Amino acid sequence: MPSTFFGLDIGTSGLHTYQAALNTTAHNITNAKTEGYSRQQVNRQAKDPIAIAQRYGMVGTGVIANKVSQIRDEYYDLKYRSANTINGEYDSRTYYLKNIQNFLNEINDGGFNTNFKNLFNGMSEVEKDPTSKSARAQMVNQAYALTEFFNNVSENLKNTQNEVNFTIKNTVDTINSYGDQIATLTKQINMIEVSGGFANDLRDQRNLIVDKLSSLANITVKEERIGEGMSGSLSGVTHYTVKINGGYLVNNYEANKIETVPRDYISSINDVEGLYDLTWSDGQNFSTHNSQLGGKLGALFQMRDGNNRASLRCNVKEAFEGDTELTLEDTNINSVETMNFPPQGRITVGSEEYEYTGFDVNIEKDPDTGKEKFKYTFKLKEDKPIQKDISEDDKVVAKIGEQVNFKGIPYYLDQLNNYVRKFSKEFNEIHKTGEDLDGNKGTDFFNGIDQVSGENYKFKVPGKEDEDGNEITEFSSEDETYYRLTAHNYSVTRTFRENPSLIAAASTISEGVENTDVMKKLENLQKDRSMFDKGKPEEFYQALTSDIGVDTKTAETFSTNQDRIVKAIDNQRLSVSGVDNDEEAMDLVKFKNCYDLSAKVITVMNEIYNKLINEMAV
Numbered sequence: 001m002p003s004t005f006f007g008l009d010i011g012t013s014g015l016h017t018y019q020a021a022l023n024t025t026a027h028n029i030t031n032a033k034t035e036g037y038s039r040q041q042v043n044r045q046a047k048d049p050i051a052i053a054q055r056y057g058m059v060g061t062g063v064i065a066n067k068v069s070q071i072r073d074e075y076y077d078l079k080y081r082s083a084n085t086i087n088g089e090y091d092s093r094t095y096y097l098k099n100i101q102n103f104l105n106e107i108n109d110g111g112f113n114t115n116f117k118n119l120f121n122g123m124s125e126v127e128k129d130p131t132s133k134s135a136r137a138q139m140v141n142q143a144y145a146l147t148e149f150f151n152n153v154s155e156n157l158k159n160t161q162n163e164v165n166f167t168i169k170n171t172v173d174t175i176n177s178y179g180d181q182i183a184t185l186t187k188q189i190n191m192i193e194v195s196g197g198f199a200n201d202l203r204d205q206r207n208l209i210v211d212k213l214s215s216l217a218n219i220t221v222k223e224e225r226i227g228e229g230m231s232g233s234l235s236g237v238t239h240y241t242v243k244i245n246g247g248y249l250v251n252n253y254e255a256n257k258i259e260t261v262p263r264d265y266i267s268s269i270n271d272v273e274g275l276y277d278l279t280w281s282d283g284q285n286f287s288t289h290n291s292q293l294g295g296k297l298g299a300l301f302q303m304r305d306g307n308n309r310a311s312l313r314c315n316v317k318e319a320f321e322g323d324t325e326l327t328l329e330d331t332n333i334n335s336v337e338t339m340n341f342p343p344q345g346r347i348t349v350g351s352e353e354y355e356y357t358g359f360d361v362n363i364e365k366d367p368d369t370g371k372e373k374f375k376y377t378f379k380l381k382e383d384k385p386i387q388k389d390i391s392e393d394d395k396v397v398a399k400i401g402e403q404v405n406f407k408g409i410p411y412y413l414d415q416l417n418n419y420v421r422k423f424s425k426e427f428n429e430i431h432k433t434g435e436d437l438d439g440n441k442g443t444d445f446f447n448g449i450d451q452v453s454g455e456n457y458k459f460k461v462p463g464k465e466d467e468d469g470n471e472i473t474e475f476s477s478e479d480e481t482y483y484r485l486t487a488h489n490y491s492v493t494r495t496f497r498e499n500p501s502l503i504a505a506a507s508t509i510s511e512g513v514e515n516t517d518v519m520k521k522l523e524n525l526q527k528d529r530s531m532f533d534k535g536k537p538e539e540f541y542q543a544l545t546s547d548i549g550v551d552t553k554t555a556e557t558f559s560t561n562q563d564r565i566v567k568a569i570d571n572q573r574l575s576v577s578g579v580d581n582d583e584e585a586m587d588l589v590k591f592k593n594c595y596d597l598s599a600k601v602i603t604v605m606n607e608i609y610n611k612l613i614n615e616m617a618v
Contacts, residue, residue, distance in 0.1 A: 006061075007605040013062030014598025017044055020065045021591040028579045029588075036208030038577040040200055043067040070200040076573035077207065081214035081221070083566045085295045088215030090559035092299035096164065097552040100412060103156045104545050112541050115146040120526050126505055127516045127523065131437070136500035140492060147446070147490045150420055154413060154487040161409045162272045164304040169260045169276055171216055171297050175249065176257050178213045179242070182206055183255040186240045194237050210242065217244045218294030245293050247280050257281035265345050265355075267401030268307065269486065270413035275304065289402050306408020311401040312341050314376075316349060319390040326354070326386065327377045328398055334374045336462060336482050337421040340414050341400040343477040347378055350396040355381045358477040363462055372463065407551055415544050416487035420446075423537055424490075425461065425482050426525060434504030434518030442504030442518070447493040448485040456493050457484055 021042040031037040047061040105111070122139035129135055185206040192199040213219055220243040242250040249256055260276040267275075278286040287293070288301045314328040326349065333339055344357050356378040364373045380386070390396050404410075424446035434442040447456040457480040462472045475481050496502055506515035525537065532540040 005605075005609065006059075007608070008602060010060070010062035011598050011601035011605060013047060013064060014601065015595060017042070017063045017065045018591045018595040018598060020068070022588065022595065024068055025584050025587045025591060029581065029584045032579040032581055032584075036204050036211070037579070038200070038204050038207075039071045039579050040068055041071060043069050068198050068200060070198075070203060070577075072207075072577045073573065076569060076576065077211075080566065080569045080573055081211060081219065083562065083569055084211065084214045085218045087559070087562040087566045088296040089294055089299040090555055090562055092296045093303065093555040094552070094559045096160065096299075096303045097548065097555050099160055100157065100409070101545075101548045101552045103153050103160075104412070104548055112146075112149060113538065115142070115149050116538055116541075118142040119146050120523060123519055123523050126503065127519045130505040130514060130516050130519070133500055136503050139503065140496050140500050143445070143492045144497065147420075147492055150416060150487040150490045154416060154490075157409050157413055157416075158270070158272050158488065161275075161304055164300050164409070165272070165275050168297065168300045168304065171300065172258050172260050172276075172278065175213065175216055175244070175297070176255070178209050178216075179249045179255040179257070181209050182213075182240075182242060182250045183253050185209070186238075186250070187253045189240075190237050206240075213242070214295070216295045217297045218292055219244055219249075245286060245290055247284050247286065258286060266342050267345065268311070268340050268410050268413075269342050270340065270410050270417070270488075271342075289404055302404065302406040303408045305402060305410060306404045306406030307340070307401070307410040307414065308407050309403040309405050310338070310340065310411065310414055311399065311403050312376075313397065313399050313403065315392070316390050316394075316396045316398050317392045319349070319386045321386055321388050323386040324380045324382050325377055326356075326380060326398065327375065329373075329375045331374060331376060334372055337418050337425075338414070339483045340410075340417070345400065347380075347398060347400050349386070349390070349398045350394075352387050354378075354384055354386075357381060360476045361462070361474060363473045407547065412544070412548070413487065417485070419532075419537070419540060419544075420487050420490045421482045421485050422531055423525070424485060425459075426528070426531055427522060428459065429461070429464070430518060430521045430525070431504050433521075434507050435509050436504050437501040437509065439509050440502070443495075443502070444493055445496060445503070447491055448489040449491050450484075451489065456491070459485075 021044070024040050024042050028039055042065045044063055044065055047064045049058040049060050052059050119139070119142045122135070122142040125135040126132070126139050185202055189199040189202045189206070192202070210219070210221055220241075222241050222243075224239045226237055226239050239252050240250065241248060241252065244258075247256065248254075249258075257280070259279050259281050261279055262274040262276055266273060278288050280286055289305065290298075293301070310333075312331060312333050314331040316326070317329060319326055326347070333341075343359070345355070347354050347356050358379045360377045360379075362375040362377070364375065365371065366373055424444075427446055428444040431442045431445045436442060444457075444459055447459075449456060460466075460472060460475060460479050460481050462475050462481065464472055466472055477483075505519040506512075507517050509515065525531070527536055529535050531537060534540045534543040
């Protein structure tokens, strides 16, 4: 049976409960504009009734606040983070694709079309007056302007690749920092909740960090309850994990680190030095080209390494343990113009990685199609020869670099190299059939500059005849072939600037210096549709700018649409967890009235007890 003063207990329970409700409402109002804050509410329920020796049997004991709960929907969290990952990826793609587009497009008079037309206009002037040294000098200057355009584009692309590489490191550092914060907050949350408390504000902080992390990479978040709080409370210890790319970034209280390891080699002839590979600090492999990586980090690797699957690949037919040479046939790269692997580097054979110091190439022609087929022989370092016998049945793949199915910076550098190599080779081969004003045989007009010696190359052309009239069917990485020519070192042979008279405009000057048959053939290259698969030389470059234009527009459209999706989902999430000031104002009034009525209960009870004790006492 309850005590005589039981009514005071009931009124007091109301005071305590609605005081907590008022405080929680005030907390909501003051955090209405706090980023990541979720609305909280006091869960109230009637206290356990007690039985009394009366006909009505049970009597209520008042109200109790059993929990301050966080109003949050995990479904919207999952949707938001998934959409935010895609948004982060396309936002980063758009930024860098726009940069590449600006480098390649005709944004001023110094663009490709202008310089290309100027070159052929200069050639036309030489054709009109082949004895004019000023016309010849002008043609040389215009050729230099064209090569410098390619130099600048290549330099800008390489600088962008370097920038992307630096951004990868910064992004990884940010991810690691988020991981540390999540692990620390998880420990703090469990310390509070194991004692029966509710760490709502700390959970908001952790969720906000996870939201930010979701834009950097595709993440998997899991929280499992592994025990009740003390005294059987509703809260308790949980096990919280965050995974990226299949590895644990956070495993409850432990934060794993992603480490950036600079390469001491290059995988492509276009790569800048010191590109970062990633690995987990616990030794696990981190696949940087996993399609599941996503987010900003995934987009950065696509931009930095995207080669449209153009890296060297081949099934190894035969190799023996202890060999220091590896021969590959039926490869996917069968022309000098498209060779993009470095002269020294690393080659992966199955699961083993080897270092090679050079290579030889043997050229054969397919008897059915007449197309050239390259057979590569890579010279491996003697301190690590082939580790085991390999037969054709083993189906072992040899590769240099990764095949990244995206048109990133390496792809566009490859296309520029392909252009300058093919155009220069065709131009030079025609030019070498002529004679200069002094009757000397024409030489290579377009050239490259050796980075070590600073000198121009003397090109050896596979498929053509050498000085003895024999067809060149083999070459090595040490030979000066067009493989060494890139958009970065592209130039005009130095002697032509010093002496424009060396331009060979005629097949022979014995027929008169006015003869310009070679120059006419060179001019016809402007209309040559057989040089490139995409048409004339000018059309090849236009197709390239069209490619980047389409890719940029697509990324921009996806980025805009995805940003709208993220905002829409966030609005849905805020409709559940966000603070509505009007609603909170109504709660203030409601809870104040409840508090006042509970106080009134105590006042009435006080009057009753005063009558009972003071006025009815004997």
